[in-house]
Structure formats: C-alpha cells, structure tokens
Amino acid sequence: MTNQPYGGYGAPHGAHGAQEPYAPYQQPQSQAWPAQGQGYDDPFADQHTQQWQGQTWETQMQPPVAPVAAAEETSYLPPQGVAEPAPVAGVEPEPEYGPATLGGNARVTDAQRARAEGRSPIIEPGLQPAVLTAVLGLLLAGGAALGTYALLVPLVVLQGVTAAGWFRLNGMWPARQGIALGFLGALVADAAMLVADRSPGVILGTLGVWVLLSLMVQLRSHADPDERMYGLMATVVAAALAIAAGGYLAADADAVVVGAVAVAAAMVARALPLPTAVSVVVALAVAGGAGFAVGGMETDGALIGAGAAVCALIGHRVASYDYPSRFVHFTAGVALPLAAAGPAVYILGRIFA
Numbered sequence: 001m002t003n004q005p006y007g008g009y010g011a012p013h014g015a016h017g018a019q020e021p022y023a024p025y026q027q028p029q030s031q032a033w034p035a036q037g038q039g040y041d042d043p044f045a046d047q048h049t050q051q052w053q054g055q056t057w058e059t060q061m062q063p064p065v066a067p068v069a070a071a072e073e074t075s076y077l078p079p080q081g082v083a084e085p086a087p088v089a090g091v092e093p094e095p096e097y098g099p100a101t102l103g104g105n106a107r108v109t110d111a112q113r114a115r116a117e118g119r120s121p122i123i124e125p126g127l128q129p130a131v132l133t134a135v136l137g138l139l140l141a142g143g144a145a146l147g148t149y150a151l152l153v154p155l156v157v158l159q160g161v162t163a164a165g166w167f168r169l170n171g172m173w174p175a176r177q178g179i180a181l182g183f184l185g186a187l188v189a190d191a192a193m194l195v196a197d198r199s200p201g202v203i204l205g206t207l208g209v210w211v212l213l214s215l216m217v218q219l220r221s222h223a224d225p226d227e228r229m230y231g232l233m234a235t236v237v238a239a240a241l242a243i244a245a246g247g248y249l250a251a252d253a254d255a256v257v258v259g260a261v262a263v264a265a266a267m268v269a270r271a272l273p274l275p276t277a278v279s280v281v282v283a284l285a286v287a288g289g290a291g292f293a294v295g296g297m298e299t300d301g302a303l304i305g306a307g308a309a310v311c312a313l314i315g316h317r318v319a320s321y322d323y324p325s326r327f328v329h330f331t332a333g334v335a336l337p338l339a340a341a342g343p344a345v346y347i348l349g350r351i352f353a
Contacts (some may be wrong), residue, residue, distance in 0.1 A: 121321065121322050121323050122320050122321060122322075122323075123320060123323055123324065124270075124271075124316070124320045125271075125316070125319060125320060125329040125330075125333030125334075126271060126329065126333075127268075127271040128329075128330075129271075129329045129330055129333040129334045130267040130268050130270065130271035131268065131271075132330065132334045133263070133264065133267040133333075133334050133335075133337055133338060134264035134265070134267055134268050135264075136154060136157070136158060136334065136335075136338060137260040137261065137263045137264030137267075137338055138260070138261065138264055139153075139154035140154050140155065140158070140248055140256060140260040140338070141256065141257045141260040141261050141264075141294075143155070144248070144253045144256035144257050144260070145253065145257055148194070148198070148249070151248065151249060151253075151256065152190065152194075152249065155190065155245065155246070155248055155249060156186075156187070156190070158245050158335055158338055158339060159183060159186035159187075159190075159242040159243075159245050159246070159339075160183050160186075160242075161331050161334060161335040162182075162186075162238070162241050162242045162245060162332075162335040162336065162339045163178075163179045163182035163183045163186070163238045163239070163241070163242045164179050164183075164331050165319070165328060165331030165332030165333070165334070165335050165336065166182070166234065166237060166238040166241060166332060166336075167179055167182075167234055167238055168324075168325070168327055168328050168331060168332065169318075169319060169321075169322075169324055169328050169331075169332040170230075170234045172230075172231065172234055175231075175234070177217070178231065178234060178235040178238060179238070181210070181213070181214060181217065181235055181239065182210075182235060182238035182239035182241075182242050183242060185206060185207070185209075185210040185213075185239040185242060185243050186239070186242035186243050186245065186246060188206055188210075189202060189203055189206040189207075189243045189246045190246055190249060192205075192206060193246060193249050193250055194249075198249060198250050199250070200247070200250040200346060202250075203243055203244065203246055203247070203250065206243055207239070207240055207243050207244075210236075210239045210240075210243065211236055211239075214232060214235040214236050214239065215232060217235070218231055218232040218235070241336070241339050241340070242339070244339065244340075244342055244343050245338070245339040245342040246342065247342035247343040247344075247345055247346040248260070248342050248345060248346075250346050251342075251345045251346035251349045251350075252349045252350075254295070254349070255304055255345050255346070255348065255349025255352075256345055256349070257294060258291045258294050258295045258301050258304045258305055258308075258345075259291070259304055259305065259307075259308035259341060259344070259345035259348070259349070260308075260338070260341075260345070261290050261291070261294045261305070262287040262288070262290045262291040262294075262304070262305030262306070262308050262309050263287070263308050263309060263312040263337055263338055263341050264290075265286045265287055265289075265290040265305075266283040266284065266286055266287035266290075266309035266312055266313065266337075267283070267312065267316065267337055268286075269282050269283040269285075269286040269287075270282075270283040270313065270316060280313060283309060283313060284306055284309050284310070284313075287305045287306055287308065287309030287312075288302040288303075288305050288306040288309070289302070289305075290305055291303070291304050291305020291306065291308075292305065300352035303348065303352060304345070304348045304349065304352060307344050307348045308341040308344050308345050308348070309341075310344070311337075311340040311341040311343075311344040312337035312338065312340060312341045313337070314340055315336035315337040315338075315339060315340030315341070316333070316336065316337045318332075318336055318340075319332040319333040319336045319337075320333070
C-alpha cells in the first residue's frame, strides 16, 4: 500500500524523476490515528496546525455525558426510584420547615413562612411596649388633669409615634415624606382646635383637607401606579390616625383621665401570659374597674373605661399583624392602642357627661 503524506505536503513536482523535496513524517493509513492511550511525536507540530473536520475520536468513542450530577445537586425532590418511608398509621409526617424568625431573610418573609406552615402571622408586642403605652396613657391623664397645654405635650408625642409606626407597620421605610405629612396634619388639627376652643369639627375639616393634599403629593410621584396607590392609602390612614388622636384634646378633661387610665391598665393586663381569649376578657374587666375607680365610683366611668379599652384592643391587634419587627412593636404597638381610643373617649365623654 502506498503511503500518502499528511495534507499533501511534499507532493512530487514532476513525473520525470525530478528530485522530491524533503517529505514530512509519513504514517500509514492503517495507523492514521493512534489507538487509545498511544501517542506520537510530530516534528512539524510547531509549524503547521492540522485541522480535522468531521467527527473526532472523542465524538466517536465517548458516549454522551448526561447532566445527572447537576440535576441531582440542584433538585430538591428525592431521587427517582427510591421509595419514601410510609407514614405511620394515624400520624402524618411533619412539614420540613424551619422555625419562623423575627429577622427573616432576603427571599422568604416571616409572614410568608408562617402562612406556608399554616400558622397565624401574628406576634403581639409584649410587655415592654405595653408598659410604654401605660406610661404614655398616664401622661395623657395627668396632662388632662393639669390643663389643656399640659395635655398637648404627650398628645404631640403620641401623634408623631402613630404616624411613624403606621408606615413601618405597612413595610414602607424609610417614608419620611409620608410621616412628616401625617404628623403635620395632626399638628395643624391641634392648633386649629386650640384656636376654635377645642371644637371637634376641626378634626373632620383637617382630615378632609389632608386627604386631598395626600392625593396631590402622590400624583406627583414617579413611582409605579400600584406603589403610588399603596403610598396614598398609607399616607391617608397615618394622617387619619394621628389627627383622630386629637380627640383627647377635644374631649372633656374628666373623660380623658378615665379613658387614658383605663387603656393603660388594659394594655398591661393584655400583655400577661394568658390565652388570647382569656387575656382579652381580663383586659376589659381591668379597664372597666380602673374607669370605675378613677371616675368617682360611678357606672359611667366603668363604661367609658370599657369602651376605650375595646378600641385600644383593636389597635393592639392591628399592631400585631404580619410578623412586625421590634421597631413596629415600639412605635405602632405603643401608639395605636391610645390613638384608636381617642375618638371613643370624646364620644363616650359626651354621652355620659
């Protein structure tokens, strides 16, 4: 069999015995490609690069590699063909979820984890925020007993914490513009009530103006429509709660003393380590007793205290929703019970005065 050089290098120049130039290394066709595990030395490897077209030894001899390892590493399902252990009769297997945390993580929120596990996304503020609520309630009661301007100082603190806590409770932080807008509405309402001899109609008028102002501010925002609507609702509600807390300023001083003391007692009782239903009943009973004692041992005082406590418990429940953070507990958890009770103190004070 005649040997042919690689790629035609060193082909003869003529058929009449012309001298052939030096031919490169030649290999028989039967050994054109070495067997697996054997190699050869090509002296012209540094000068010429031979390019092969078609299938090479790797594509002919090696089977295709399936991405089994990658699938097994990224898959969360059990391997196919492996039988899972059957559950014991009458006992269902527990879900493989980790315990919920207050810190959360970047992918799954605590509320989402709680819903996936079938648990309630509610964490109550606890004893420390309840004590702060009681302190602020006693300051309101003491300020009301001293006079209007003494009441104004703890009331302004309550209104500012209410606006900040509501935005943080809704997951909107930082939201300095909305907090400032809600707090400013409360200050305007307080000033207008002082000028108008504590007329409660000023609260409704200020609230209507602030709804329009909040709408104008959100219309100028460049955020997505959904975000603008969410921000509008949060701003309006924060302003409404902060302005409504001014009910303490419009109410009779005796009603403020009774209602604020009753809320303080109810929040401390609600923080006791009792079942939820029992804790609510105990809180209402304690609030009624505190109102009865502070209100001159009269039934009207007990009714004012119990009514204010009902609104305070609603605010407490709202502040506990959706796994709030520690900051929410020490803002919304402190302020919402007192802010929600403000209108009730005014209305009940007018009824039983």
